[in-house]
Amino acid sequence: MSMLDWSFVTLLSSALLFFLFALFSVALSIMTRRKLRPLKKRPPKNKRKRKQFILKRRKFEKQVKRQRNSGIILFVLMLMTTGGAFYTRHYQMNNLNANDSESIVQSYYLLDEVELQLSNIKNNENPQKSIKNLRELSLSLSSYGARRAYQGLTEEGQILLNRHFILLKELGTNLSSQTVDSLGNTDTMEGYQKDVKKVKDSQKKVFKRFKVNEAALKSKK
Template sequence: MSILDMSFIGLLSSAILFFIFGVALFFFRISTNKQWKRIKVRRVKNKKKRKKLQRIRKQLEQKKKRQLVWAITCFVLFLMTAGGAGYSRYYQLTNLTAEDAEAVAKTYYLVDEMKKQIIAVGNGASPEKTVKNLRDLSAQLASASVKPASQGMSVEGQKLLNRHLSLTRQLAVNISNQNQDALANATIRETYLKDIAKVTESEQKVFKHFKVNESALQQKK
């Protein structure tokens, strides 16, 4: 269970408790007010009894005030914790978890490095050496994209991220299966670059949906 899950559950539970306490105190105050009214209208001639009723009435007045103050306090705390729970849930639905964010960042760097390696072959880099590099990158990419999206986020977000991770896994499989001769072929290299372009397009949709700062990722390269 993530910190956001625990925060949401804790805040929601607190909100429910504060609401229950607030309602209970409100009804207790109504009951106390009825007692106070009954005593207020009572008329007694005995001086001793009259003083006793005055004392009880004063105690009930103080009790009413305390109950009102605590009821208002509970309702204010209810609004605060309910608002906090709502924001926590909204944040969870619309943002990547730390684990998902790490996977997205890692695949971003790996796919970009794959693209550079393939382009480098066209610029004269050794296909033999590049094949080894790409296989290593493919293994890392497959590992980074194997875990599905967190179930805490929205259904739309899950579908979007899972589709992106699926594309990156497929890219990793396709490139890991290539050999030196295939990489030396310009047509095949172009096919790989088109596959990478599809992953990049999917990546941009993920960035837009989850408001990922791509500039920050680029600075960490």
């Protein structure tokens, strides 16, 4: 379980405990009020009994006030922890976890590098070195086929992310068998450049959905 999973479970469990303690305080308050009810009548005239009567009534009044305040505090704590638990869950469902975030960042740089190597081959700039680099990159992209989006995300988020991982895998698998000669064919080269663009379009959707700061990624290149 991730830290957010533990936070959600802890907050929800705390909310349940606070709720039970609040109910217990309310129940005690009701019981004390019942004990206090007979003491609401006029105190006895006997001085000693009158003093005991008043002391007992004040004692129960203080208990009722203390139990009522405890119930209110516990209820407020229950609301706060419940709100915290649901906020944590909402955050989990709509934000990338550490593993998915790392995968998206790595694939961002891989795609840029693939695009660069294809451009070098197209422009005949040290094509042998570029094809070697391209094969290494394609292996990294192919590994995305084994990745699955975090199941705590919304169904829509999981589908979007898994579809992007599949596109990355397919691009890597297709590129792995290419040679300088095959990529020297204009149609083949244009086809792969279109494939890269397709994956980058998918990447933009992922960035938009999960609010990934592309400018920050560019600045780290």
